[in-house]
Amino acid sequence: MELLPSTYKRLMLISPGEEDVEDAKIEVRETTMPGSLKMDEVLIKVAAAPVNPSDYGAWVRPASGEWKPKAIGNEGAGTVVRVGSNIACAVAGVKVGSKVGFTGLRSDQGSYGEYVVAPLSTTFVMDDSLPVEDAASFFVNPFTAVGILDTVASKHSSARAFVHTAAASQLGQMLVKLVTEVELINVVRSEKQAELLRELGAKHVVIVEDANDDADPGLPKLRELVDALGATVAFDAVAGAMTGKLVTFLPPKSTVYVYGRLDGDIKGVAPIDLIYRGKKLAGWYLRSYLTGDGVLATARRMSVAAAKVRAGLGRGGWCASTFADCTMATFWTTFLDIRNSTGFTDRKLRIRFAPEG
Known part of the structure; x- marks a missing residue:
């Protein structure tokens, strides 16, 4: 010893x-x-x-x-x-x-x-x-990637596509490598970031340099892609004006999950979207996902995520x-x-x- x-x-x-x-x-x-x-x-x-x-x-x-x-x-x-x-x-x-x-x-x-x-x-x-x-x-980013995909599959089983912001992050790159069952719309801030994701195999990448600027050319492209792919869920790490744009762009009865605040407090969410169009704005937190549905669900989620992560940690793996x-x-x-x-x-x-x- x-x-x-x-x-x-x-x-x-x-x-x-x-x-x-x-x-x-x-x-x-x-x-x-x-x-x-x-x-x-x-x-x-x-x-x-x-x-x-x-x-x-x-x-x-x-x-x-x-x-x-x-x-x-x-x-x-x-x-x-x-x-x-x-x-x-x-x-x-x-x-x-x-x-x-x-x-x-x-x-x-x-x-x-x-x-x-x-x-x-x-x-x-x-x-x-x-x-x-x-x-x-081993834990934060990979388990979050697994948790996001499980949330889409279990709570939004009819979803054909979802949006992810700050998508060139380490977590975003993991999602690109891991997603298979639904279409993933990746939102980034630069061509360099977009090229990084394309090299990893991302099919749908939109550049939005500034969500505060309504004239940003990426915003209508994002809206068009949401409509074309039928996205009904979004996971937003940016917050600020981006959250408001996502709530606006997604169709009625969609859900926007906020799990970060790179741009500070949320802006531009129209109450009419929440009240009359049935859209939902919710927080998403890894520990709540893992522990929020009881002991048995926690054990299952931890076990499933750990197995996937262990298999993907090696060089070139999805969560390296x-x-x-x-x-x-x-x-x-x-x-x-x-x-x-x-x-x-x-x-x-x-x-x-x-x-x-």
């Missing part, structure tokens, strides 16, 4: 930005190694952790009273170094030395650190042939991600450099930790 240190380092959100993530204060802090584990917990030596929009979206909040520094990061991958219960882990197929992806952390834990305590229920064993760092994005790597020490400068230059559309920032040995 590996001799564990008494302390370890992790990134902490010392204070959030009040208006912009650039104003947040994030530092490397040393903390005490966890003591005893609960029966349903494991201690993981972290190999890598991704930086998702859902992570840094939480680093901005209005000033309101006292703030206590908190651990950050929601998912990652590593090697199990200690278990709370040998019996519970044996049932789950987890053991010391297992390569795993993990998520669902307690509020005092974060994946941006050298070690983390993770629940056994949201710790997933990876194939030994897969480099463990490549499982860092493109990463830009950094360390804890270089994290903040690298994050800001990418955010303020190229953005994260074609790659995901990944924090790498010291390899074993």
Whole structure:
């Protein structure tokens, strides 16, 4: 058994930005190694952790009273170094030395650190042939892709097509590779992004540079494609004016799910569409999808998604991600450099930790 240190380092959100993530204060802090584990917990030596929009979206909040520094990061991958219960882990197929992806952390834990305590229920064993760092994005994007397609299939079984915005993202690329049963309309902001998706096999790509501009030439093209393909569902990661355009363009009794807010608060939704035309505007959140319909549904969805993701994580697989790597020490400068230059559309920032040995 590996001799564990008494302390370890992790990134902490010392204070959030009040208006912009650039104003947040994030530092490397040393903390005490966890003591005893609960029966349903494991201690993981972290190999890598991704930086998702859902992570840094939480680093901005209005000033309101006292703030206590908190651990950050929601998912990652590593090697199990200690278990709370040998019996519970044996049932789950987890053991010391297992390569795993993990998520669902307690509020005092974060994946941006050298070690983390993770629940056994949201710790997933990876194939030994897969480099463990490549499982860092095992959960958020791939499970969201599976969840979106399952939502379309189960709640909108008659849908012939659906719309996805911010479609050149890592998640959007996964959807292009995974979708088979319905037509997918991909909305992007540039020709470069459109070409990226076409190279992956996307059949329907529309460029909308600015949904706030009613003269944007992509808007009528989007409307025409919605009509031609009979799209009745949309998943919107952009919000802002885009949500209003989607509600307007989709036919009566359609549903627009909002699962991100890249452009801020929703604009331009006409009440008449919701009241008289039976259109629905709803939120879509991965954890709610996984856990919102009871224990049995949660177990089924987790199992189905995990199996699909494991099969697609290898190089060239449907959910393999493109990463830009950094360390804890270089994290903040690298994050800001990418955010303020190229953005994260074609790659995901990944924090790498010291390899074993």
